[in-house]
Amino acid sequence: xxxxxxxxxxxxxxxxxxxxxxxxxxxxxxxxxxxxxxxxxxxxxxxxxxxxxxxxxxxxxxxxxxxxxxxxxxxxxxxxxxxxxxxxxxxxxxxxxxxxxxxxxxxxxxxxxxxxxxxxxxxxxxxxxxxxxxxxxxxxxxxxxxxxxxxxxxxxxxxxxxxxxxxxxxxxxxxxxxxxxxxxxxxxxxxxxxxxxxxxxxxxxxxxxxxxxxxxxxxxxxxxxxxxxxxxxxxxxxxx
Amino acid sequence: xxxxxxxxxxxxxxxxxxxxxxxxxxxxxxxxxxxxxxxxxxxxxxxxxxxxxxxxxxxxxxxxxxxxxxxxxxxxxxxxxxxxxxxxxxxxxxxxxxxxxxxxxxxxxxxxxxxxxxxxxxxx
Numbered sequence: 001x002x003x004x005x006x007x008x009x010x011x012x013x014x015x016x017x018x019x020x021x022x023x024x025x026x027x028x029x030x031x032x033x034x035x036x037x038x039x040x041x042x043x044x045x046x047x048x049x050x051x052x053x054x055x056x057x058x059x060x061x062x063x064x065x066x067x068x069x070x071x072x073x074x075x076x077x078x079x080x081x082x083x084x085x086x087x088x089x090x091x092x093x094x095x096x097x098x099x100x101x102x103x104x105x106x107x108x109x110x111x112x113x114x115x116x117x118x119x120x121x122x123x124x125x126x127x128x129x130x131x132x133x134x135x136x137x138x139x140x141x142x143x144x145x146x147x148x149x150x151x152x153x154x155x156x157x158x159x160x161x162x163x164x165x166x167x168x169x170x171x172x173x174x175x176x177x178x179x180x181x182x183x184x185x186x187x188x189x190x191x192x193x194x195x196x197x198x199x200x201x202x203x204x205x206x207x208x209x210x211x212x213x214x215x216x217x218x219x220x221x222x223x224x225x226x227x228x229x230x231x232x233x234x235x236x237x238x239x240x
Numbered sequence: 241x242x243x244x245x246x247x248x249x250x251x252x253x254x255x256x257x258x259x260x261x262x263x264x265x266x267x268x269x270x271x272x273x274x275x276x277x278x279x280x281x282x283x284x285x286x287x288x289x290x291x292x293x294x295x296x297x298x299x300x301x302x303x304x305x306x307x308x309x310x311x312x313x314x315x316x317x318x319x320x321x322x323x324x325x326x327x328x329x330x331x332x333x334x335x336x337x338x339x340x341x342x343x344x345x346x347x348x349x350x351x352x353x354x355x356x357x358x359x360x361x362x363x364x
Contacts (some may be wrong), residue, residue: 053286073283077245077356090354095245097355102362105348107250107263114291139248141290143361202330 002171002198004161009169009202013124020169020202021122022081028199029084033063042229043117044145046236048128050074054112058172059101060119060135064089101132106139114139114146118232121150126195126225129204133218140239146221149232154203157231161205169200205209206233241355244329247296249348249355251341253363261343264295267302268347270337279326285316291329300328 003165009016025032039047043066044073052073059077060067060086070076078096079228080086099105114136124127136146153161161168176194211233212226225236251262293311300307305328312318315325339348339355346363349356 012248050278053283053284055287055290057248072278072280075283075287077248079244081358085355086354090352097241097245097357099357100359100364102360103252105250105355106253107246107292110248110290192342 002204003172004159004170005200006162006170006202007124007166007167007169007202013128016124016202018120020200022075024199024201025082027135028172028174029063029082029088032172033085033088036063036065039065039069040149040230042227042234043115043147044069044201045147046115047074050113056113056115057104057106057139058110059104059116059132060116060122061085061089061094061096063137064092064094064096065095066115066117068092101135104126104135104139108138109141111140112144114144115148116146117149118151120148122201124202124204129214130218133214137218137221137237137239140240143214145224145236145238147234147236148215149229149234150206150210150211151203152233154206154233155231159231162165166205166207168203168205170203172199173197174199207232210234241334241350241353242300242330243296243332244291245355246299246339247291247329249339249357251343251346253265253344253346253359254339255350256341256344256346258343262341264292264340265339265348266342267299267334268338270303271335271351272303273302273333273335274327274331275333277326277330278324279323279330281319281322284322284325288315288325291303296329305332 034156047069053073058076060227067078078089078094079099083098086096086098088205101198116136116208120132122131123132140146148189153166174197212223212235215235215237221239223235223237249265279295285290297307312321335353337350
């Protein structure tokens with residue numbers, strides 16, 4: 001398995017996210033989507049516990065894994081920064097749009113809930129992560145709840161990280177990657193053999209306690225549950 | 241995109257701050273499509289407080305869709321109202337066109353049913 005590497009890129013936060021998050025997801029969307037189908041237990045429990053008639057938003061919805069959990073009695077609008085992932089949601093008949101998590105296109109207090117699963121770790125400065133959280137809270141009504149997951153630094157599963165470095169580039173390997181024209185990316189590859197292609201995504205890995213502290217720093221909410229699940233730290237908070 | 245979703249959208253361009261013009265966004269050159277969906281009256285009654293009725297009414301008028309001026313006092317007992325509401329907000333899809341902000345003029349495109357709400361750098 002390919003190792004993660006420390007982020008030593010000399011780029012602005014916005015350029016780093018453009019090159020090492022947005023462009024990568026657009027390229028790996030189809031393979032990424034094929035690996036994302038099983039809802040995580042904490043998230044499924046949260047969604048199943050929502051009252052019928054709730055409406056909410058999934059910010060950074062990826063391939064729409066959670067948009068269909070409560071079809072019919074809870075309405076969820078997905079948004080993602082990646083056009084390719086939103087296209088996949090749309091083909092699956094989910095309600096979705098392209099937008100930026102730092103600047104959501106919704107009116108304030110519009111929704112009963114919002115979820116943002118494994119998304120805010122892709123923002124590359126503490127100010128931008130705080131802005132993302134404040135946007136997630138802004139669009140929820142008073143008394144509504146939010147559920148946020150972010151990758152943990154202290155993972156004990158198939159990925160292991162150097163505990164001294166929270167900002168890393170994590171490889172995504174697409175086996176036998178081919179371009180859309182059916183050719184390998186390697187132009188001088190005469191045999192047309194598909195080659196593995198490695199893409200790096202930027203992550204800020206959250207330390208234990210960092211995610212609840214971020215919500216407290218942003219304010220306007222109380223944390224009602226927090227924990228560790230599926231290599232992520234998570235919080236559920238209620239907006240005041 | 242369904243009309244329920246449009247009811248949540250607001251212009252978010254920097255320096256575009258007139259609340260009467262940012263919301264609702266005005267549809268321009270849109271193609272609509274009706275797609276049947278199962279009706280769930282409990283869902284409709286319970287989500288109704290989240291709908292901005294004045295905005296929905298304004299949008300419906302622009303699209304020549306009939307909608308009562310006011311929400312009935314007891315919507316749960318008004319099958320005709322719920323049927324109309326269901327058709328308008330959940331079965332009416334915008335396939336193509338755009339949404340325009342009357343405050344700053346920004347035009348948000350809708351392609352194959354997908355709104356693109358990204359802004360240019362100077363608008364953030």
